[in-house]
Amino acid sequence: MWSAIAAFEQILEAIPNDRASLDALSNTYEQIGDHSKAKEYMLRLGDVLLEEHDVDEARQLVSHIKPYAEDAKVQALIERIEKLGPAGAPSPESMASEPAVQAEKPKGGDRVRMSFSMPDELAFAWNLLEAKEINQEEYSSVVQDLTEMSSVDSATTVSVLHVLEGRAFKSLEKVMAFVSKECGTPIISLPCFDLKPEATSLLSNDFMLKRGAMVFELLGKDALTVVMNPYDRQLRKDVESMTGRKCHFYMTLASEFDKCLETLIKGASDQETAAGKEQDKQDKAVKKGK
Numbered sequence: 160m161w162s163a164i165a166a167f168e169q170i171l172e173a174i175p176n177d178r179a180s181l182d183a184l185s186n187t188y189e190q191i192g193d194h195s196k197a198k199e200y201m202l203r204l205g206d207v208l209l210e211e212h213d214v215d216e217a218r219q220l221v222s223h224i225k226p227y228a229e230d231a232k233v234q235a236l237i238e239r240i241e242k243l244g245p246a247g248a249p250s251p252e253s254m255a256s257e258p259a260v261q262a263e264k265p266k267g268g269d270r271v272r273m274s275f276s277m278p279d280e281l282a283f284a285w286n287l288l289e290a291k292e293i294n295q296e297e298y299s300s301v302v303q304d305l306t307e308m309s310s311v312d313s314a315t316t317v318s319v320l321h322v323l324e325g326r327a328f329k330s331l332e333k334v335m336a337f338v339s340k341e342c343g344t345p346i347i348s349l350p351c352f353d354l355k356p357e358a359t360s361l362l363s364n365d366f367m368l369k370r371g372a373m374v375f376e377l378l379g380k381d382a383l384t385v386v387m388n389p390y391d392r393q394l395r396k397d398v399e400s401m402t403g404r405k406c407h408f409y410m411t412l413a414s415e416f417d418k419c420l421e422t423l424i425k426g427a428s429d430q431e432t433a434a435g436k437e438q439d440k441q442d443k444a445v446k447k448g449k
Contacts, residue, residue: 163187163281163302170306176207179277179309185223186278198227205236214243219272271397275317275369279391280305283319286390290341292334300326316371316420318387321413335410342389344408349385349415352376354423358383361402364424372398373420380404385411 164187167180174180185200201224208217217240227233281302288298304322308315315321323331339346352375361374361382371387372394382404386394389410399406 166299166303166306170310174310176210177310178204178207179275180306181207183277183281187281194227198224198230198233201227202232202236205240209239216274217243271366271400272393273366273369275309276391276393277305277309279388279394280317280319283388283390286341287319287334287338290337292330292337293328297328314368314424316368316387316413316417318371318413320387320410321417324413335412338389339410344386344389344410347385347409347411349373349375349411349419354419359423361404362398363401364420366401367420367423370394370397371416373416374398374402374406375419378407382406383409385409385416387413387416 164184167184167187170177170180171184181200181204185197185204188194188200189197201220205217205220205224208220221237221240224233224237228237284293284298284301284305287293288295293301301319301322304325305317305319308317308322320335323334328334335346338344354375355377358374358377362372367373372384374382374384376383382398382402384398384402384406386398386408387410388394389408395406395408398408
């Protein structure tokens with residue numbers, strides 16, 4: 160825990176408004192019982208969310224910070240957030256700036272988080288440390304890599320499994336077997352499946368990339384889905400909400416997940432390019448006809 164705290168506080172020295180670090184520190188301090196520090200970082204995170212007009216995330220923060228509502232600063236922050244309107248309602252700013260854009264609604268009806276969650280990945284790493292599947296030095300390295308990956312806006316899924324495979328961790332197979340058994344999540348080889356649009360399109364590319372989940376096959380009305388963090392129960396709920404289906408969850412190698420996702424994203428890009436060329440062709444034909 161202290162290794163994680165040191166890593167995140169070091170990031171904040173360079174990037175004071177790094178949301179992932181603020182979120183992780185508030186959760187980590189709460190886990191070790193330092194509620195004063197947890198409250199401090201929640202307040203800082205709330206200010207950043209409001210400054211960046213991230214209304215949904217700000218509203219979600221309220222439920223976490225309410226236990227500290229006797230503090231005047233916390234109460235003031237809650238009041239600022241609640242003035243934005245009820246949960247799920249669009250903010251005036253978003254309505255004014257993007258009147259034609261509709262928010263994506265999950266098929267299951269529940270609101271879901273679209274962004275990466277550092278606390279969930281830290282919990283994954285902590286579980287491995289407690290089970291002695293990794294040692295303290297390896298845990299610190301994983302935390303450091305997660306921190307660096309999350310602070311860079313790149314088209315890469317951030318997960319413990321990505322870090323371990325990227326480091327060529329010698330016991331990766333053993334770790335995956337342990338997680339598979341503990342979480343009841345079988346391991347599959349993703350390239351063995353012929354990914355079809357009716358399955359892969361159930362989740363947006365952005366959700367797959369940031370949350371580390373992919374529907375790879377349909378079994379009747381059910382969806383077979385790989386997840387990069389089998390410990391993340393909220394991720395499973397969000398996937399079922401997004402797809403509107405009962406899902407069966409599996410694990411796969413990070414490299415296999417990345418390769419399949421890269422293929423899907425490239426395919427979507429090629430389709431957009433082809434559609435654009437076809438539209439240009441039709442526009443030229445119309446002009447020529449006139």
